[in-house]
Amino acid sequence: MLVVGLTGGIGSGKTTVADRFAARGVPILDADVIAHELVEPGQPTLAAIVAAFGADLLTPEGRLDRPRLRGLVFADPARRTQLEAIVHPAVRRRLEAGIAALRAPYCLVVIPLLFEAGLEDLVDRVLVVDVPPAVQITRVTQRDGVARSSVESIMAAQLSRAERLARADDVVNNGVDLATLESRIEALDRFYRRFAESGSGGNG
Ligand code: ATP
Secondary structure, eight states, rough: OOOEEEEOTSSSHHHHHHHHHHHHTOOEHHHHHHHHHTTTTTTTHHOOOOOOHGGBBBOOTSOHHHHHHHHHHHOHHHHHHHHHHHHHHHHHEEEEEEETTSSEEEEEOOOTTTTTTTOGGSEEEEEEEEEOOHHHHHHHHHOOOOHHHHHHHHHHHHHHHHOOOOOOTEEEEEEOHHHHHHHHHHHHHHHHHHHHHHTOSSOO
């Protein structure tokens, strides 16, 4: 099966694009959803995080206090690396198992931090959702009601637009209206089905 990795910066439109592929019958796996599932109460990954960072990262209900964890690792690269060493291998294992269980011409794996987390080897092709930075800022501030500066600081911590585009096999320009986006996705879906049929997929 051909495995297409979908990535892009904050607010570029990854969910919007993935939803449209899903509507065409393409199975979707989402690394963010998996990462959330991994830290549910009772999961070994949550236990490993608590062992490394302390039980005060849990809310009184025993759930991961995400804002607190974010605050702890955001300004401290060493702690961030420590957290990633726990979470990234677990996400990788779940993605590998999820991909292996699928039967389809091709699937889409949404991995916002595809390059940053070193997960490129899981996918056969990289599809980047691209928008100009000003559009990212406008869409995220409108969607989440957050300050422009907080979007900018997340963008600064992510790969640059140029680096991401340099590593793409395919690009969706999402600085367009939704009807134009839909026709681009239709063309990509046709391309991936043909590509998968031609036997170019790397995972059997
Ligand atoms: P995040 O990185 O925060 O998870 P994302 O990359 O999944 O975000 P979306 O949530 O899909 O991005 O899109 C960001 C916002 O922009 C949403 O409110 C979405 O409805 C809107 N949006 C996406 N694409 C378009 C478009 N082509 N035209 C207008 N609005 C759009």
